[in-house]
Amino acid sequence: MDVAELLGQIAVDGDYNPFSLRNLGPEGISMVRGALSSPSLREAALAVLATLREPFDFALVPQEKPLPMDACEFWYAVPTGDQEAVLDVFGLSSPVPVTMRMGRLAWRYGGHRWWLDHGRCSVIYVSSVLDGWTLVFGEPSEDFHTRGTLADGVEDPYGVKQMRANEAATRIVRRDRCAALSRRFGAAHLYLRSHGDSTTSRLIAEDGAAVRWYDVEVPEEQIGPPHPGEAGFRLPHEENPWPDGSFDDIIQAHVGKELALRFRDRYRRLRAEYNVPENCNAYDVAAQLSVRPGDIGPSTVVKGHGVLARTGCPG
Structure with a gap:
């Protein structure tokens, strides 16, 4: 895919094949910069530059236009418009203003750059204020790199026990993170919905404590009774x-x-x-309680600009 075709696809579809950026060298980046003079391709060019972490003039970032953010699998939601406070509590730095399209593409693809050691953990997309909520896509470095411990002498030739220990430790870290967010902002939600399988979880914290937590992988560990946001649904682990x-x-x-x-x-x-009611996944709960990314559109009240911000990881 050449640069013109790439930018045209982003401008029309808001999407692209991330493999097309793998070998986009200095000449290609120069062509992307050249497209900044085209009003119809400017946002697409900025999205590519943001994805590749290339510098650009922030004054060129257009006014925010609310767009559905499909294919989102993991995000926090906090009821605040204080972006600086969100950046502070997540330990983020060097924020770069982006539109929703730029942030979505830069996070979805730039945040999952397989050719870098820290491609998935070096940047976080913090949204503009959406119906009073700020959405955070990604995790701080220390959360992302959480590892569980195995007892001395435990044999684990295939790494399965270590993987399970990591998952258990990550669940605790995420619950603690959400509780801490709710102490600062009054409430905080965490949503996970996998597109590759049936994995889903949600955590609702208020005033420093988890009032509801459910993970389909460990339903026996759920916290709190079914939340009103789950009303009319059934839990995914329940037998048909x-x-x-x-x-x-x-x-x-x-x-x-x-x-x-x-x-x-x-x-x-x-x-x-x-x-039998339909199963309840994280998208359903988010639609009831905060903001479901895929439902963002013309009726969404948007304030300010989102940002791409750095975590403590290099990349």
């Missing part, structure tokens, strides 16, 4: 009431898109027949 094998005929007879469509239709029919 219909018989085992209710989808076997579909799985055996179909593949690909046809399988997915028939599976969805059968699932909907069984839910209606057995009067």
